[in-house]
Amino acid sequence: MTVLEYRTLPEAELDHALDLHYIVFLGKEPDDDVRKLHREILAHCTRIGAYEHGELVGLLGAHPLSLSVPGGELPCAGVTFVSVAPTHRRRGVLSGMIAELWRQCAAAGQPLAALWVSETGIYGRFGFEPATRSYTVEIDTDRPLALRIEPDDRPLRLVPPERAPAVIGSRHAAAREERAGRVARDDFWWRTHILPEADGENDDLTPVRVVTIGDPGAEPAGYVSYRTSCDDEGRGTVQVGELEAESPAVAAALWRYLTSIDLADKVRAWGRPLDDPLLRFAADRDQVRIVQEFPALWLRLVDVPAALAGRVWSAPLDLTVEVTDERLPANAGRYRITTGPKEHGGDGTGLRAEVTRTDAAPDLTIGVQELAAGYLGDIGAAELLRAGLVTEHTPGAAARLERASRTELLPHTTDEF
Missing domain, CATH: 3.40.630.30 (Gcn5-related N-acetyltransferase (GNAT))
Structure with missing residues (x-):
């Protein structure tokens, strides 16, 4: 050869x-x-x-x-x-x-690698596994959007795309602190991946529009980016790129704006989080429909101990885990994960983990794929145990790992690359 x-x-x-x-x-x-x-x-x-x-x-x-x-x-x-x-x-x-x-x-x-897959059957064998999931939501706009809460009444304004990163960057940064799975953006990333002039995959879409909400002169309380299209029969669609809001009321105001755009019959939002508050405050779920759920960001732990020590944990943990990894044998082995309270920056505290090699008998055996599935807080170890993908040697070990891995909000990824 x-x-x-x-x-x-x-x-x-x-x-x-x-x-x-x-x-x-x-x-x-x-x-x-x-x-x-x-x-x-x-x-x-x-x-x-x-x-x-x-x-x-x-x-x-x-x-x-x-x-x-x-x-x-x-x-x-x-x-x-x-x-x-x-x-x-x-x-x-x-x-x-x-x-x-x-x-x-x-x-x-x-210590991490990530990708979006074109063929899902390929990358599992290299240790990648979906670590975030998303919905596609469609909203019929033949009637006003019915809401169970009162939308924020602060003013909306259009922002030129070339100026948008400076205006909305702080709101995106705040969203990154709340959810795992988000990519840090510089000017290059905003311009080439988030707000390019053309869609690149659909010639029928307009240039991107950006709308913010908030008091004049203040940091935006939220924003939405979107494009529009119109078919041969004159039916218009609003394609939502990204919507971020500091509160449910702000989100409600932005969704109401999108559904009130003239000549549009439908709003389609690809890549919404599974715990999107829209799905709770929408009063008519026949009007707001989930039309697709899909694996979003696929994650790979390239350096297992560095990755485990690099996140915070939500519950005390003292667990010996045996990790299997055929592609990166240096990752394979037994690790003792012990957590203790340490400041992790921002406004909160969390439990940091000390991760050390050990020869002790394992409480749990888990593959590097399954470890990636729950790393950002999505799929728990107990769920993987019920699927036969994790081996439990100590009763309750999977549930303990799942509790410690939980996050307040589900991980979510909007940056496709």
């Missing part, structure tokens, strides 16, 4: 790499503006190329992200642009690129 070489893809090969990417994903050549955007994004990534006889046959990019975790944040490799030439499938190209990624994560001090 031909030996494959894995090395950093130089900037001079970005256009060639994008050509490969478009072939793999069966897409037509994008217009010049979209291709320019993709090139800029890939240029900001760590890039791993797979080569055979000097010819590029595989590509993997990784954003250097900072991901919110319970009680703080950790460095995270945001995997993207994963492409293997159709002539080189099932030849270990992806395995080799991911192995190189693990080496680079270790060198960069990134």
